Amino acid sequence: MFSVRVKNVTKHSKDTVTVTFNVSFRSFPGQFVMLNLPGHEEIPLSLSSPDSVTVRAVGETTEALVNIQPGELLGIKGPMGRPFSIPNGTALLIAGGIGIAPLIYLHDYIIGRGGEVKILYGVRTSEELINHRRFENIKISTDNGSAGFHGNVIDLLKVEDRPDRYSRIYCCGPEIMLRKLYDFFKENKLLRKVEFALERYMKCGMGVCGSCALENGLMVCSEGPVFNGVELEW
Amino acid sequence: MLDIELCGIKMRNPLMLASGILGSYSSSLNRIAENAGAVVTKSVGAEEREGYRNPVLINYGDGFVNAVGLSSPGAEVFSKELKNFRGGCPLIVSLFGSSPEEIAHLTSFFPFADAFEINLSCPHAEKVGLAVGSDPTLVREIVTYVKKSTSKPVFAKLSPNVNDIVEIGKAAEKGGADGVVAINTIRGMSIDILSRKPVLSNISGGVSGEAIKPIALKCVWDLYENLKIPVIGVGGITTWKDVVEFMLAGAEAVQIGSAHFYSYKLFFSLKESLLAYVRKNEPLKEIIGMAHG
Numbered sequence: 001m002f003s004v005r006v007k008n009v010t011k012h013s014k015d016t017v018t019v020t021f022n023v024s025f026r027s028f029p030g031q032f033v034m035l036n037l038p039g040h041e042e043i044p045l046s047l048s049s050p051d052s053v054t055v056r057a058v059g060e061t062t063e064a065l066v067n068i069q070p071g072e073l074l075g076i077k078g079p080m081g082r083p084f085s086i087p088n089g090t091a092l093l094i095a096g097g098i099g100i101a102p103l104i105y106l107h108d109y110i111i112g113r114g115g116e117v118k119i120l121y122g123v124r125t126s127e128e129l130i131n132h133r134r135f136e137n138i139k140i141s142t143d144n145g146s147a148g149f150h151g152n153v154i155d156l157l158k159v160e161d162r163p164d165r166y167s168r169i170y171c172c173g174p175e176i177m178l179r180k181l182y183d184f185f186k187e188n189k190l191l192r193k194v195e196f197a198l199e200r201y202m203k204c205g206m207g208v209c210g211s212c213a214l215e216n217g218l219m220v221c222s223e224g225p226v227f228n229g230v231e232l233e234w
Numbered sequence: 235m236l237d238i239e240l241c242g243i244k245m246r247n248p249l250m251l252a253s254g255i256l257g258s259y260s261s262s263l264n265r266i267a268e269n270a271g272a273v274v275t276k277s278v279g280a281e282e283r284e285g286y287r288n289p290v291l292i293n294y295g296d297g298f299v300n301a302v303g304l305s306s307p308g309a310e311v312f313s314k315e316l317k318n319f320r321g322g323c324p325l326i327v328s329l330f331g332s333s334p335e336e337i338a339h340l341t342s343f344f345p346f347a348d349a350f351e352i353n354l355s356c357p358h359a360e361k362v363g364l365a366v367g368s369d370p371t372l373v374r375e376i377v378t379y380v381k382k383s384t385s386k387p388v389f390a391k392l393s394p395n396v397n398d399i400v401e402i403g404k405a406a407e408k409g410g411a412d413g414v415v416a417i418n419t420i421r422g423m424s425i426d427i428l429s430r431k432p433v434l435s436n437i438s439g440g441v442s443g444e445a446i447k448p449i450a451l452k453c454v455w456d457l458y459e460n461l462k463i464p465v466i467g468v469g470g471i472t473t474w475k476d477v478v479e480f481m482l483a484g485a486e487a488v489q490i491g492s493a494h495f496y497s498y499k500l501f502f503s504l505k506e507s508l509l510a511y512v513r514k515n516e517p518l519k520e521i522i523g524m525a526h527g
């Protein structure tokens with residue numbers, strides 16, 4: 001474990017911020033850190049760039065993190081976990097809610113290397129959108145129709161695109177959404193090229209305690225959090 | 235060539251998964267059971283218990299300091315979870331509690347277990363674990379009660395955080411324990427020098443991994459000299475040489491926890507290495523205690 005200082009806090013909406021650190025980590029998109037906010041808990045957070053995390057307040061620690069000030073100290077373990085694989089053609093990124101966090105890093109990583117990316121980004125209402133204007137090739141869906149396509153991101157995928165056109169597809173979001181995408185890609189025999197970034201309740205974050213075991217025995221912290229579709233038994 | 239029989243339990247090799255590592259779900263136990271001689275589950279108590287807040291584990295040069303705090307879903311929920319264990323190898327259920335009656339009652343939830351291990355030794359959980367495991371009279375009584383509650387073998391897991399581990403081992407033996415398991419983690423802590431605060435939420439925890447191997451080995455040595463029942467060695471075992479070392483000190487079988495940090499295929503590679511060892515030497519069961527004059 002080591003400590004970093006908060007350099008910057010960018011507010012996206014009333015409950016979501018990006019916290020930038022004073023150091024940049026050698027890391028790959030899809031990896032996460034165990035971040036310890038002194039006085040609160042240590043929680044897993046995906047990197048949204050080599051030097052930041054993007055957090056939504058859902059409970060005690062994330063609430064405190066959203067209100068953190070520049071200069072404060074944070075404990076970091078990591079970066080750890082298996083990252084996304086890198087595509088060799090156009091990539092499709094499918095995000096639900098705060099699931100956009102690791103995909104921001106993946107997007108910038110691929111664009112920075114001259115690749116092409118399309119993003120489908122689903123949220124409940126337009127107020128939840130994070131920085132979507134920074135992406136060039138993006139389609140948005142909202143459950144209440146307040147912006148973009150009226151409906152969920154899976155319906156958007158069905159009307160908007162032909163997933164078989166992409167060399168690789170990356171999904172991150174609530175588990176119900178991931179499971180529906182899994183079914184869709186399974187039906188369309190595309191699972192092999194789809195990667196899912198999963199979340200599980202984590203304790204040690206280092207692959208020994210076993211709290212984050214999946215139904216098939218794979219460990220989310222040390223063998224994920226990114227899994228290929230064919231590795232999952234959903 | 236590696237097979238052993240431990241208190242009537244037939245095992246394909248003497249390598250057991252230590253309690254609390256990858257042992258909360260059947261899915262991970264099934265995976266380890268493909269190559270292990272036996273698996274021990276995470277310790278379970280009567281009621282649901284939250285455990286400590288994160289951070290609960292920190293790694294340092296030679297191992298870990300952990301204060302998971304015996305988090306557990308409770309016996310009833312855990313017994314349902316363990317029904318999905320596919321039986322790739324013998325299953326040993328680890329139990330904790332604060333009184334003889336409470337611990338003995340737990341065995342009835344796990345009729346499918348091949349044996350039980352009583353955790354008398356968690357160094358960082360109040361009122362259970364070490365608090366009950368450092369009193370020889372209480373240890374003897376707990377083991378007696380648990381033995382009466384089941385026909386399966388019962389092992390007592392001992393702590394090195396006591397004045398005399400042999401005294402506790404003898405108390406377990408007198409209570410009727412079929413074997414002792416030594417050792418659990420050793421009290422320790424870690425402080426972050428930048429924030430100037432203890433790293434673990436519980437302030438202190440238990441040290442495991444390579445750092446504790448010489449201490450564990452000495453405990454196994456002493457217990458072997460003074461007890462008649464089998465000793466199961468645990469603490470810092472990482473390579474096949476460590477396994478041989480513990481068996482020479484008197485361990486009939488060994489348990490491995492922290493080293494799974496390096497690989498989940500650990501039991502497979504240890505098994506292959508030990509096979510190469512026994513091809514050039516005697517069967518493993520013949521080297522048990524050989525280092526004693």
Ligand SMILES: Cc1cc2nc3c(=O)[nH]c(=O)nc-3n(C[C@H](O)[C@H](O)[C@H](O)COP(=O)(O)OP(=O)(O)OC[C@H]3O[C@@H](n4cnc5c(N)ncnc54)[C@H](O)[C@@H]3O)c2cc1C
Pocket residue numbers: 032041042043044045046047053054055056057058059060061062063098101102198199200201202203225
């Ligand atoms: C690999 C991984 C990457 C993640 N990346 C991000 C990210 O980039 N941005 C983001 O906002 N969130 C992310 N999360 C989720 C984030 O870890 C949880 O929101 C956070 O732990 C909640 O802590 P809390 O104290 O604020 O909430 P609590 O009050 O503890 O609980 C609120 C909710 O969060 C869940 N939760 C609590 N602790 C954990 C834990 N240790 N692991 C997983 N879920 C937990 C609870 O089940 C509950 O539903 C990620 C989770 C994982 C496993």
Ligand SMILES: Cc1cc2nc3c(=O)[nH]c(=O)nc-3n(C[C@H](O)[C@H](O)[C@H](O)COP(=O)(O)O)c2cc1C
Pocket residue numbers: 204208209252253254255276277291298300302304328353356391417418419441442443444446468469470471489490491492493
């Ligand atoms: C994260 C963690 C959790 C543990 N949980 C338990 C437990 O629930 N019950 C128990 O008897 N021992 C528990 N232990 C102790 C181990 O079973 C073992 O005795 C100790 O770690 C020494 O072995 P090792 O060096 O191979 O890890 C735990 C150890 C670790 C690191």
